[in-house]
Structure formats: C-alpha cells, structure tokens
Amino acid sequence: MTHSLRFLLLAAVAVLQLSVTAQTASRAVAKPTPKSLIPRSPDGKPDLTGVWQAGSTQRGNWEEANGDLGVGGTGRNPAAAATPSFNDRPADREAAPYQPWAAQKVLEAFNRRAIDDPSALCLPLGVPRLALLGLFPAQIVQTPKQIVILYEYMSVFRVIPLGATHPDDLLPSYMGNSVGHWEGDTLVVDVIGFNDKTWLAGAGTFHSDALHVVERYKRINKDRINYDVTIEDAKVLTKPWTLHSSMMLREGTRLEEYVCAENNLDPGQYEKLLKDGVKFTR
Amino acid sequence: MQIFGALDSQNVVYTIAMAGHLSLTWLLAPIVCCLAVPVHAHHSFGAEYDTSKPILLTGIVTKIDWTNPHSFLYVDVKDDKGNVVNWKLEGYPPGVLYRTGWRKDLTVKVGDLVTVTGWRARDSTTLAHSREVTLADGKKLFFGPPAGTGDGGNTPAVEVK
Secondary structure, three states: OOHHHHHHHHHHHHHHHHHHHHHOHHHHOOOOOOHHHOOEOOOOOEOOOEEEEEOOOOOOOHHHHHOOOOOOOOOOOOOOOOOOOOOOOOOOOOOOOEOHHHHHHHHHHHHOOOOOOHHHHOOOOOOOHHHHOOOOOEEEEEOOOEEEEEEOHHHEEEEEEEOOOOOOOOOOEOOOEEEEEEEOOEEEEEEEOEOOOOOOOOOOOOOOOOOEEEEEEEEOOOOEEEEEEEEEOOOOEOOOEEEEEEEEEOOOOOOOOOOHHHOOOHHHHHHHHHHHOOOOOO | OEEEEEEOOOOEEEEEEEOOOEEEEEEEOHHHHHOOOOOOOOOOHHHHEEEEEEEEEEEEEEEEEOOOOOEEEEEEEEOOOOOEEEEEEEEOOHHHHHHHOOOOOOOOOOOOEEEEEEEEEOOOOOEEEEEEEEOOOOOEEEOOOOOOOOOOOOOOOOOOO
16 A cells, blocks of 8 residues: 555545544534634624524525425425424434323324424424424524524524523413523523423424423534534423534525414314314324 | 226326216326425324325416415316316415425416326315426426425334333
8 A cells, every 4th residue: 555545545534533523522522613614703702693494414505405305495306315394203313201101192192193283273383393493494693692593484583692591580481581601602592481382303292391491502614503402301301302403504595474374274174184084193 | 986096116097086077097106205205394294195195187277375384276187078176285385485496476377287296185185285396388396395294204202112
C-alpha cells in the first residue's frame, strides 16, 4: 500500500468516525460549534430566526428538500424514504416507556387507527408533537429577551421568555408554558402547565397534567437545528422519554393560513363508520 | 355493489358493478399501492380509507374545495356504458397544496380532464383518498399523502407484552 493510499484510507476512516460521532454522541454532549458555521445574533447567541421544517434532514428550499420524498412535495421519486407521520413510530425509535396500564391504553388507540386523535377535532397538537411535525413549516423569531415560534399547523404560537421562571398561577393549556435559557450554544426550553388533552409523539401517546417537557435546540450549521426533547410524566411513564429530531432551514418558505374548523369532515366520517359498523380497527 | 377482482404482482384490474346499472374499470397502479411511505398529515387515513382498495380514475373535474383541514377534488367518471358517477377525492390542505406546486384556479379548473390515483373509502361509497393527479398536459402532482398516513403506522408507540 502506498503512503498516499494509506493516508487517504486513514482520512476516510477519520471522516466516518467524525460523522458517526456527529450523529450520536454529540447530541448529548454540548460541544462548541465553530462560530463561523452558524448565524449569530448581535449578542453572540446562535440566531435561530427563520422558517424551519421539522423531522427532515434534507437541505435546500422546500421544493428541493421535499420533491423527491413526496412529503408535500412534487414527488419525483415516490420510492424515496420519507419522514414518518406524527402518528407513526419511526423505525429507529425506542418504545415509549409507559406504565403497563397506560401502555394498554396507548395500544387501544393505535388499534382504533388513531380516530381519537385530538387533532381530528382541530385541537392544537401540544409539545413536543407539534415540534416534530414536518408537513407544515414553523417560523422562529428570536430576540435577546424572548423567542417566538409560529406554527402554521393550527395557527398556534409559543412565546418563550429567556431567563424567566414559570408563573405560579398557570392555567392548564394545550401548548403549555415555556421558558428558555441558553446553555452555551444550545437553547433549552422548559415547558409545564399542560392540560391532558394532547398526544406526545405517536398514536394514542396520551399524558397527564403532570407533563414536563425539556427541549434542546442546537443549531449545528446554517441549515440544521438538532432537536432533542425529554418528556417526563410520573403519572403515566416509568421513566423520562427522550426523542431526537431535527429542523431544516427552508429559505423562501412562508407560513400559510390554516383554519382547521373551516371544513373538518373527518369526525363525522368516523361517527358514520362506528354507527354503520364498518370494520376499520386493527 | 359487487367487486370482481383479479390480482397479480404487477397490475390489478377490478370491474365494478354498482347497483346493477354502473360499471367502472379500474386499472390499479402498483407503484402507488406498494411503495406507500408514511408522511406527516392531519388525521387518520386508515380509519376512513382502505389500502387494499387502490383506484385509478379518469374523468372531468366538477369542483375543487380548497379548504382546511383537507381539500376535495370532485371528478365525474364515465364508464364504458356512458354512465357517470361523481367521485369525491380527499387531499392535502391548501397550504400544503401550494407548497406541492398547486395554484388555485390555475393548475386545474372545472372541466379539465384528470387522472387520479388513490384509495377507496371503507364504506365503499364514491369517496376516495387521492394521491397523485395527472393533469391534461401530463404533469403529475400529489394531491394527498400516501396510504395509511396518520393511522398509527405499522408499530405502536409502546410494547405491550
């Protein structure tokens, strides 16, 4: 083996190792990102401002990133792998750590093919489910004192004050109460104050009002934010449930209006199926 | 209604006899039925629609509802005896259609000839879930997500022993 060939092989192995490291270990360990790789706000923090698509790792504008996949795209290649539905469990995701009685309840909703999905009633998805949804974009508006996330889906928003604490008189809500702070280059958002009317990530993944969500947004380059979320709910889970996703910058995309109540026919269809005894369950 | 089918791995042709006065020939597109990949969407496809009933319809657009949470395309489909039935085809909401390349009142108009792939409703009415629309000029655009979207996929979120 020539010296140059050996060098190339070693370099290739090093690149592969770096790639694997970037995909796994670095998700948990806060590694400093070279300042030149990501846009920064005047206060030196990573600037997350922009329109983003969750659940994707494809670079480019909306059409470029989704065309092949057919995720709301032109579907040039319908055989290409696509990101999963918000009701589906991705192949690489571990089982949700529900207590046995609660797991049975989740399974029942799965077997009913998710007709009990709160979104079928045009209700907000909650957190983290909305942050994992990729068919619709979300826009982040960042200021030094607060971050606002605008979601096209159901036209809901989150206001995330930085360095604040949760109010002690929270009304239970679909989207919860969010406060954020920076840990190095990672935006950490703590969310409590939920009602118990949303699903977490997948068909039937209910929770209680004890839900506590911690999100970590880390912009690793111009195009991508790594999104890691830890879900705690001692009333239904046996341990914290951690999910990993990503958000990709979609320059040129604008949020559209989404008025779900306009023509929501599906609940009526579900009622009709049940009334007529049409078999649809698993 | 009776459905008579012949199935092989490449193509499927169903002849439908509907209430004794209507028959349609459906040429089914296997690439659509078999390569379905789950994507994000509103709510359960699998409750309302049957992945084992893929269809391909060619007809004249009679109406398009650009509405949330889902849009609807209405198509008059004529059988070989000249009988016409109006099909209602569910699809993406307007914002997603826009990002998919559709332009309201431009991409397709009432009176246009289209060919649509999709899946029939479980109640066997003339309601279907649409996937790909082929326009009169041959251009193809997705009007709705793949089969099974939103119904929980193949694996539950939990493991129950």
